[in-house]
Structure formats: C-alpha cells, structure tokens
Amino acid sequence: MNTNLTDPELLVEYAPPLPPAAEVEPLRAIVEDMSFFYADGTQALKNINMPILDRQITSMIGPSGCGKSTLLRCFNRMHDLYPGNRYSGKISLFPDGQNLVGSGTDPVMVRLRIGMVFQKPNPFPKSIYENVAAGLRVRGVNNRKVIDEAVEVALRRAAIWDEVKDRLHRSAYDMSGGQQQRLCIARALAPNPEILLLDEPTSALDPIATSKIEDLLAELGREITIVIVTHNMQQAARISSRTAFMYLGQLIEFGPTDQVFSRPAHPQTEQYITGRYG
Template sequence: MTNMPDKRAAEATTDADQPPIPPRKEKAPLRARVENLNFYYADGFQALRNVSMPILDRQVTALIGPSGCGKSTLLRCYNRMHDLYPGNRYEGSVILEPEGENLIGPDADPVLVRLRIGMVFQKPNPFPKSIYENVAAGLRVRGVRNRALIDEAVETALRRAAIWDEVKDRLDGSAYDMSGGQQQRLCIARALAPNPEILLLDEPTSALDPIATAKVEDLVQELSKDVTVVIVTHNMQQAARISNRTAFMHIGQLMEFDETSKIFTNPSHPRTEAYITGRYG
C-alpha cells in the first residue's frame, strides 16, 4: 500500500514566508535530476510541490523529514511505483542521466523503468518462491532464459548483497525460511540482479534488529561504490552515518539539499535546524 500523507498537517502549516533553499550546483557527475516535480494522489491531494534536486552518481542520498512530508512519495516517483494505483498523476520530470530520459514521461515504460531503478521496501517482501527464483525474477522479466547466465547473475547479486555464504547451500529453499535481516538482504539482491542504475531504499532497516541494521548499513556503503543509492530514513543517525548528501523535506517541499555533514552541523534553513535538533518531527 502507498503511504498517504497527513493532510491535516499539510493544511495546518505553510512555508510561504520561508521559501525552500534551492539545491547548490554540484560538480560531481549526475545520475538523475528532478525538475519542478509535482505529484497528485487520485483524490486530488498534492503531495509534492515543485521539487527540484540532483541525485549524484555512485553516492548515497538520504531523504529525511517528518512523517507525511513526501519522502516516500518522492522516492516512488523515480521508478513509477505510483502507476500501480489508478488516478495518481505526475507533473514535471525525473531525468535519468546521461541519457536525458524522462522516467515519468509518456514514452517511458513503467515496467522497464522499475528494472532500471530497483527498489527495496520498509518490510522485507520476498516472493513465495525459492531463494534462487526470488533473485532470478527480474532477469526473467527482462527475457533472460539462458540458465548459465541466470546462475551467474543470481550468484553475483547474492554476493553483492553480502548473503551468498549464508544461502549458497540452500538456494532451492523457501525465502520464507530466512530471518528478517536475511530476507531484506535477499530483497536487495533481487533488486540488484537486473543491474539497476539506481537503487531505492524505503526505510530498509526500520523492521530489523540492531545487528541486521548494521549489516544493511555496511552493505549500502559498499554498494554505493558501484550503484547510486537513494534512501528514505526516519533515523537521522543513520542518515549521518551512511549518506553523502541529504535532502530535508517538509509538507511536500524540498527545504534544503546539501552535503550530509553540513545539513547536520550547519543547516541553512530554520526548519531543517528545528527538525534535526528535535524541536518537531
């Protein structure tokens, strides 16, 4: 289910007197850029308002902000997840670089977009299949039928997700027999198997214990050497630990985007400072 924003909170507060601070110009290579993005749910509620921000190549970008601020809504625009619910509507663009393709444009195939932009959700959601078939699923959607190629891709994805040694002797076993932390790393492997250009993580450790959380955080940092990662988190300590850039959102607006160290030590927007110091949120 798509998480619906808190409309009452949105209606009760406005930032008309404090316009969002525009993202700074970046020298690092871009993997994607959001431009003037608005998003409307089927009931007409506007969840995102003129969001513009870069996603830098092979870095971890964290999206933070209070509940209902639009973090997950923005994340799901990147891979057209909102298309699964009739009546939802985008305005603006999400450009994948260097191709310059608008991922939310009318010519973009949502199924192919989801293969190029992988996603892992808050709670582990393995398919009711074997470990092997979970990881192979995206490859089969792409039309790969050669067993040797699938075998190699499955092993590579499981290794990249740091779980190969734990499951290599039971690939035919049910994914449901794995622990919660293992299931989440399996879902990461499943997203990695089609070799995505961006990996989206929507609060991937919120349902995990501290040990499993640490493993996933270590994994995210390792993966960012090869793949661009965007993560939504309510855990500000987690954002500070693992991200290179942080975006702070409030009531559907991007209030501030900068290097993570600056966001947490010297934020430019008063609402950012209020949030990270715990005065609200």
C-alpha cells in the first residue's frame, strides 16, 4: 500500500461509512452518498456521508480547495446559479425528509429553509430594515406589523438591535464590517430557517468583531442548527460540537470536536491538525 499520507491514491481507498452519531443523536439533516460535478465534468465532492445534528454547531475544516464550501453550498442549492452543475446523492432535511438536492425540489424554497452567510459581509444596497425584511417579502409577507416584529426579533437574535434600533432606515453601508456581518446573520435568520450556513464568516473581520460573532454563534447554536466552514481550527474547537475534516473532495473524519482535535482516528486528520500541511 502507498504510505504517503498526502497522496490522493490513499484517499480513494478510504470511504468512511455514515458516522455512528447519526444513530443516537437527533438529526436536522443527513448527507448520503453526496457527490458534486461542475459543468465541465470535474468532480468536486466524492460520496460524502455525514449527519447534521439538530441544534448543534458542525464545523467543516480542511485545506483550501478541499470541498468544504462546495459541500456547504449544496445545502441551499447555490450551485444551481451556474448552468450545467450536477448533484448526485441526497441531502435529506428533517422532519419531512425532503431531498434538498432533488430535481423536483424548488431551489428558492430551499434557500428560505436554509439560510446562508458568506465570507465577506454582503448587505443589500438598502436600509438596515429592508435588508432584514428581504427574505420575508420573498415569502410573500406584506403585513407591516408582522414585518416590523420579525425584523426586531431577527436583529435581537443577531445581537445588534441595540446598536441599530434608532437608525433602521439608514443605509446598511453606514455600518462597520462586524456590524454588517451581524446584519447579514439577522437577514438570514428573519425567515426562520431550519439550518444556518456560514462560509468563513469571520475571515474578513478584526479580532474584536470575530469574538462578537463567535459569542453570537454559540448563543444561536442552542436554538438553531448551524454548519460553519472555517480555516481557523481554534475557532472550530471553540464553538462547534462536531467537526468534519475534508481533503480532496472527500470526508476523511467526522466526530465530536474534542475527539477530532485531540484523538483523530485517521492519520490524514492528524497531519492537518498538527500543521504538517495546510
């Protein structure tokens, strides 16, 4: 057998089964035999099996280009924005068991059930209020009182209400970077999603803003299922209960965060965590 642990051929031999956590923990979603192909035929994900545990934070770690963000964007069908991309396998969302990547599933409705926050804060060129109300309007909510209440609740959940309550109708571009990212979290929370996805949400922020976002996520993780992609292993260790390590489009290891970081089951994981490659 090839003994070079960073050789892609070794990874082809390793196909982890669905982790046992799925058998004992309540699930919000489950990824089964998930593969993804870009329009040119390139396979970016290879037979991923992973549970997403209810009201817990799951971190996905791994070197750049390993498929973390690609997998994250499967959950809310972001890849559909580019013609020719193709999914294989299933992502089932509970309790109804709907296949999020099924051909008969409406991507717009998926994005209302699965909220997403990106690496760089991306507020709309609108007021703070209208940013948060956007998802509600897509859902067809037009009652001003209902929207007012939902906007306040979302901003409170994102721990930014006290900072913006007196300037709701000012441009979101007047906010600091950290505030804009919390606004984007509030915008994602307003339609009351079942899962919140975050793709490197603090990589563009300073340490103080990063700390505020992490504190916010730890609080939100008690009431909503969160999946976060991060290059910051200390961040994954601080905020997540489960961690998935990916490499070259494959899931190498999944388990309780403390176990993955202190007692990794696969040598590839240990190599990455100890800094032998990145």
